[in-house]
Amino acid sequence: MKTAVIGGGAAGLTAAGVAAQNGADVVLFEKNERYGTKLRITGKGRCNVTNNCEKEAFFENVVSNPRFLYSAYSRFDCSSVMSFFESLGVPLKTERGNRVFPVSDKASDIADALINFCRENGVKMINEKVCDIKKADRFKITTSRKEYVFDRVIIATGGLSYPRTGSTGDGYAFAKSLGHNVTELSASLVPLVCYEDICGKCQGLSLKNVTLTAVDSKTGKSVYEELGEMLFTDSGVSGPLVLSASAHMNETEPGRYKLFIDLKPALDIKTLDKRLLRDFSENKNKDIINAFSALLPSKLIAPFMELTGVPHDKKVNSVTVSERERIAELLKRLPLTVKSKAPIAEAVITRGGVDTKQIDPKTMQSKLVPGLYFAGEVIDCDAYTGGFNLQIAFCTGYTAGISSAQ
Ligand SMILES: Cc1cc2nc3c(=O)[nH]c(=O)nc-3n(C[C@H](O)[C@H](O)[C@H](O)COP(=O)(O)OP(=O)(O)OC[C@H]3O[C@@H](n4cnc5c(N)ncnc54)[C@H](O)[C@@H]3O)c2cc1C
Numbered sequence: 001m002k003t004a005v006i007g008g009g010a011a012g013l014t015a016a017g018v019a020a021q022n023g024a025d026v027v028l029f030e031k032n033e034r035y036g037t038k039l040r041i042t043g044k045g046r047c048n049v050t051n052n053c054e055k056e057a058f059f060e061n062v063v064s065n066p067r068f069l070y071s072a073y074s075r076f077d078c079s080s081v082m083s084f085f086e087s088l089g090v091p092l093k094t095e096r097g098n099r100v101f102p103v104s105d106k107a108s109d110i111a112d113a114l115i116n117f118c119r120e121n122g123v124k125m126i127n128e129k130v131c132d133i134k135k136a137d138r139f140k141i142t143t144s145r146k147e148y149v150f151d152r153v154i155i156a157t158g159g160l161s162y163p164r165t166g167s168t169g170d171g172y173a174f175a176k177s178l179g180h181n182v183t184e185l186s187a188s189l190v191p192l193v194c195y196e197d198i199c200g201k202c203q204g205l206s207l208k209n210v211t212l213t214a215v216d217s218k219t220g221k222s223v224y225e226e227l228g229e230m231l232f233t234d235s236g237v238s239g240p241l242v243l244s245a246s247a248h249m250n251e252t253e254p255g256r257y258k259l260f261i262d263l264k265p266a267l268d269i270k271t272l273d274k275r276l277l278r279d280f281s282e283n284k285n286k287d288i289i290n291a292f293s294a295l296l297p298s299k300l301i302a303p304f305m306e307l308t309g310v311p312h313d314k315k316v317n318s319v320t321v322s323e324r325e326r327i328a329e330l331l332k333r334l335p336l337t338v339k340s341k342a343p344i345a346e347a348v349i350t351r352g353g354v355d356t357k358q359i360d361p362k363t364m365q366s367k368l369v370p371g372l373y374f375a376g377e378v379i380d381c382d383a384y385t386g387g388f389n390l391q392i393a394f395c396t397g398y399t400a401g402i403s404s405a406q
Pocket of ligand 1: 006007008009010011012029030031032035036037038039041042043044047048049050128129130131156157158159161162165166167168169170171347348349375376377378386387388389390391393
């Protein structure tokens, strides 16, 4: 059985190695010279490889089509992924939020382990870009160099995010040309563009231990609230809290979502007021702008003061009660308005993809084209941060690999 795997990322490397291990004659096509290019930059170069969690927690973290993944997950769940990498010689550790990383903190160890796994099982690795797939009796694959014929094809070309890593959406075109539906593609886990100019003024400033709340102004309901880290960009906000919040924003109407930053989540409003009174009494003869150094990062002080409406040079001892209340309120609920999500190229993950209704969840085989399989981000499945997206890539890759070899 000659099998082609298209795409040497997390899903394709897993699928290729597993298919070869199970007896298939496998060729892996990757258009980059380096395999696992995106894998190497995951988790800020540390690769949050999976999540050391129970089954229920995994499915709670899958946003799109969790049920479709039941079978693949049960074949290759989080603990199987961990044992797999340990068996390939990559010791792992579990950090906050059950996030699993290599002990070395090197994403390249994960990519290299998968490459070795493929080589050891006899996968033939070819650095060519696949341009076209046609199906007659067998599959005819046209690459940038020549034509090949296969019995099975696994499409593992990734999504549309970070196109410089090679994920340029080619798999969607292949799937469509073979008769499949591709659901609407959009960005998830993506920075947010905001209207307020405080973002640009504080560009590069990272806020730690703040609470971010995202509110859908149409329903008035909070769609996300979490304590953690975020940062200001030239046009909005980013960082772990913001990326996660973005996954809860389905509509992209400008102005629909409001963000509120609690800069002092450990203090309730009364305690915060007491703290302000104390700080103010210690600085009573100073200009108000000089009374915040213990309370806020220096880059944030001037833009924050502008929002309060209190003149910078007002003496602390003449600040009114209502001005102090306004300051406290803004410290607890600094508002931002989301204009849009940043472009999909800046997203961690693509939402949408090959329609799961047209894929057999037990095998990852197309229901329309026998012998054709899908794995990884190209499928319409996405999850929150925490190692869940790679877990999807690994379990769908494993399932496609093993079932295509049978
Ligand atoms: C910055 C960043 C950080 C991330 N961090 C994490 C993390 O820590 N944990 C986590 O769980 N998830 C993380 N993700 C998400 C994770 O990287 C993806 O879920 C995962 O890489 C998807 O794997 P894949 O194999 O489906 O696609 P990819 O990894 O994108 O691989 C697809 C491969 O196919 C190749 N290809 C495409 N078209 C062709 C073609 N025509 N011919 C030949 N080859 C082709 C591409 O070059 C690419 O190498 C992160 C994503 C980004 C962008």
